[in-house]
Structure formats: structure tokens, C-alpha cells
Amino acid sequence: MSLRPLIAICGTTGVGKSKLAIELALALSQRYSGARIINADAMQVYAGMDIITNKVPHEEQCGVDHLLMGFKSPGEQYVVGQWVKDAMRLINETHQRNQIPIVVGGTSYWIQHLVFPGRLGVFDETTSEVPATPSTNSKMSENLIRAISALPQELHTLYDNLPEQPPLASEDPDAASTLHRLLTQLDPIVAQRWHWKDTRKVMRSLKIIKESGKLSSEIILEQSETEPPPRYRTLFLWLYARPEKLDPRLDARVDVMLEQGLLREVDELIREAAAAKQVDEARFATSSDYYNSAPIDYTLGMYQSIGYREFSSYLIEYQNLSPSLEDKPFATAVERMKLSTRQYARKQVKWIRNKLLPAVYAANLNSNQGENQPREIVSAYLLDATELGEQWSSEVEQPALEITRRFLQGSTLPVPITLSSTAKEMLTIAQKPINPEAILEARRRIVCHTCTTDESKPVMIEQGKEWEAHARTKRHRTAVARAKKQLTGPPGDK
Numbered sequence: 001m002s003l004r005p006l007i008a009i010c011g012t013t014g015v016g017k018s019k020l021a022i023e024l025a026l027a028l029s030q031r032y033s034g035a036r037i038i039n040a041d042a043m044q045v046y047a048g049m050d051i052i053t054n055k056v057p058h059e060e061q062c063g064v065d066h067l068l069m070g071f072k073s074p075g076e077q078y079v080v081g082q083w084v085k086d087a088m089r090l091i092n093e094t095h096q097r098n099q100i101p102i103v104v105g106g107t108s109y110w111i112q113h114l115v116f117p118g119r120l121g122v123f124d125e126t127t128s129e130v131p132a133t134p135s136t137n138s139k140m141s142e143n144l145i146r147a148i149s150a151l152p153q154e155l156h157t158l159y160d161n162l163p164e165q166p167p168l169a170s171e172d173p174d175a176a177s178t179l180h181r182l183l184t185q186l187d188p189i190v191a192q193r194w195h196w197k198d199t200r201k202v203m204r205s206l207k208i209i210k211e212s213g214k215l216s217s218e219i220i221l222e223q224s225e226t227e228p229p230p231r232y233r234t235l236f237l238w239l240y241a242r243p244e245k246l247d248p249r250l251d252a253r254v255d256v257m258l259e260q261g262l263l264r265e266v267d268e269l270i271r272e273a274a275a276a277k278q279v280d281e282a283r284f285a286t287s288s289d290y291y292n293s294a295p296i297d298y299t300l301g302m303y304q305s306i307g308y309r310e311f312s313s314y315l316i317e318y319q320n321l322s323p324s325l326e327d328k329p330f331a332t333a334v335e336r337m338k339l340s341t342r343q344y345a346r347k348q349v350k351w352i353r354n355k356l357l358p359a360v361y362a363a364n365l366n367s368n369q370g371e372n373q374p375r376e377i378v379s380a381y382l383l384d385a386t387e388l389g390e391q392w393s394s395e396v397e398q399p400a401l402e403i404t405r406r407f408l409q410g411s412t413l414p415v416p417i418t419l420s421s422t423a424k425e426m427l428t429i430a431q432k433p434i435n436p437e438a439i440l441e442a443r444r445r446i447v448c449h450t451c452t453t454d455e456s457k458p459v460m461i462e463q464g465k466e467w468e469a470h471a472r473t474k475r476h477r478t479a480v481a482r483a484k485k486q487l488t489g490p491p492g493d494k
């Protein structure tokens, strides 16, 4: 059966993704039975807070369905696995209506996991979700059986009774380091990847081992042998604007958001968090079931958004909802939000180049092997949205419509790097190491024995740049000098 089509519009904030999606959807309604837009922005899934989340106002949606938008409450956690499930259901429904699904959003890793199944990585740092077991047999691996039977009693008991929530290293360092010790005994390769204080990641790895019955290293080897094909025949449209033009646009957008009432939304979020906290406390004061009913986590959901982070502490301290830029702390918060927004945009581009494009290219390599038809299952185009105004139509809208038309007809598509010099530059990537050994070797943490004072709570530093930086710190050099002295003794002392 041939794969059904999907259009995915990705790119940073402020490049016009929503605008292009609506333009495409309207154009498709003339030729096909229309299109539906499925939101892939992790913040726009939340209800209300339209300014912070930058949702398309209803009147600008032009009657096009916008799905998975504004349906979660601000403190609710909504993770990639749930989104993928919801998106798949809606895409299926859209296809059944003979319409075209258009997935739009800046959360590229959601889109990536939607199009490329089974790649919710063992080392994925963006989620605390446990990936579904990729294996076909559910038997426990020999290596794991051996490792478990070699566990000391204390760790064995811990493995059998893993806590629901990971302990916080700041509150219970002993529990945190014991958890890491358990992972080291079971799966030293993945344990080297996480700092013992990073209990969320340590816990996730332990859960993966427990639920899959395999070591992380075994899962990686297995995944590399059985790369699943993409779920949809996908056309990626990457809207890109050069940083020197995008940055001022992003800055200006922050100013507009403030004018529109960003502070009121932040204030509302603070109040909701405070009210919910009181309810939680009252509930748990009378409940013996504290650990089974996890309170809403106000470090998650909307509370992670850019804007909330920068202005919540300002508002809590000064309680001024209409400050001017003369107000120093306020001006500082504004600058911080502008900086965060620019940094976030950089991160989004990095993700597309370092993760999404390699997956796109790999999928086509795999699908073309030994087949007669070299047609690509997944294509990625960059559309240059650096210039707005008149150029939008010629650089973005028209090429997007033309590529989409050909894509849906199944006719020959243009070569992506021929579209523009920017496309050529940004779509060309250095091949990343994708062999399993390289994945396992990368980004290990090493223990600095010189700086470690308590072996159960070691000082762990990532190899490479971080380690080099550590070796230059005063703390480390002092410790090295002290260790040398102890070794050789004071001068003259023979």
C-alpha cells in the first residue's frame, strides 16, 4: 500500500509558518476537498494565554480547521508520545475525509517523531517518556538477567520497587546517587551518559530497561538494524529567515506582545499556580495517598514558556502590571525575553539541521535500497522567508504552492538545493555518525577523581569541551596541586 501524504511546515518562531499553512489550506480547498491544520507547537496546545503562545486569532484562521490547539490547561503535561497519538488519529480522519493534513509548528521534534516512528531514542534528552519497546520478542535479555542477579541486595530491592517519581538530588542526594549506582551496575554505558544528579534521566533509563527487558545498548543496536519506514509520504516545508533579519523582527514581536498584554497573562498564570498549589496542599493534608496522586507540576506545560520564565519573578516581586522601560528590573526582563527568544530560534534551526534533516536523508537512502523506483518518500524544502512583504509571494507562497501541487499529484519535484542559495547552504549537512557504536561512545561523562571528595557522589563531567573547561578551572587546578603535594610530600620532607 502506498503511503498517504502529509505536509509539514516547520521553522523558527516568527517566520510565518501559520500564515503559509492557511494560504496552502485555502489553495487546496479549490483543487482538493481542502485541508486541515494540525498544531505542532508545544505551547499552542494550551488553552487561553493567546499572546504568550502566539496563536493565530480566530478571524485570521479563514475558516480552516486548526486542530490540537488550545485544548490543555496550562499546568497539564502533554508530551511527545501523546501528541503523536492524537496527531495520527486526526491525520487518519483527515485522509478519510479526502482532505490533506498540514502539520504546522515550531516543535520540530514532535513532527520528527510523528513522521519517523520508533525513533524515540534511548538517549533522548527532551522527554522523560519511556519509548515503546521496539523489540518483537519480550523476553529479558541474557545480559540483563546476568546483571540483575549480580546486584547487591539493596540495589536489587530498589530495582524491584522503583519509585514513581525520581528523587530530587538537591533534597535527597543519597537516594539520587543510589539510583545512579543501580543504573551503573545494570547498564554502565548509559549510566556514563547521565550525571547522578540528573535523576529524571537516570530514572527514565531504568524504566526503559525494566519495561523492555533489555539494556539501552542492546536497544540501540537493535534499532539500527530495524529502522522503520516513515509513516507518511511527507513534504517538509522549512521556513527560514536569516538571523540578521529575523532577530530584529523577533525583538519587535516581544514589544508588540507586551503592548497586547503579555504581563496580564503571566500574572494570570502565577495566580492559577498559587491557587492550584493551595488546593493541592489542602487535598494532601487530608489524603494518605499523597504519592499516588501527583500534583500538577508548575515547572511544566505553559510554565516553561518564554515570557513566563522572564516575567514571573518580576511580577511576583514588584506586582506592577503597567511598568515603563524606565523601570530597570522590568527593562532587564524585557531584554532577557528578547535574548531567550533569539536563542530559542537558534536552537530550532539547530534541531532541524542536526536531527530532522539527517532523518529525512536516511529515510530516503533506506527506502531506495534495492527498489526500482527512486522516488523519495520524504522531501525537505527550504523556503527563504528572510524578506517579508512583496517577496513573500515569490519566495515563499508561490514555490510552496507549486511544490505542494506536484507532491500531491506525484509528479517530479524540483531538486531542493536548487531553489535558492540559502536552501543550498542550509540543506547541506555534514553526515552525522549514525552507526550504533558512535552513538554509544558519544557524550560520555567521566568522573574527576581529583575533585571528588565523596566517592558515592562523584564529580562527573562530560568528555570533550566540558572536560577541557573543567580542567582549566581554579577549583580543579587547586585540587590537582594539592594532590601532587600529598603525593610528593612537602619540600625537604624525606
Ligand SMILES: [Zn+2]
Pocket (backbone or CB within 6 Å): 448, 449, 450, 451, 452, 459, 470, 475, 476, 479
Ligand atoms: Zn576536577
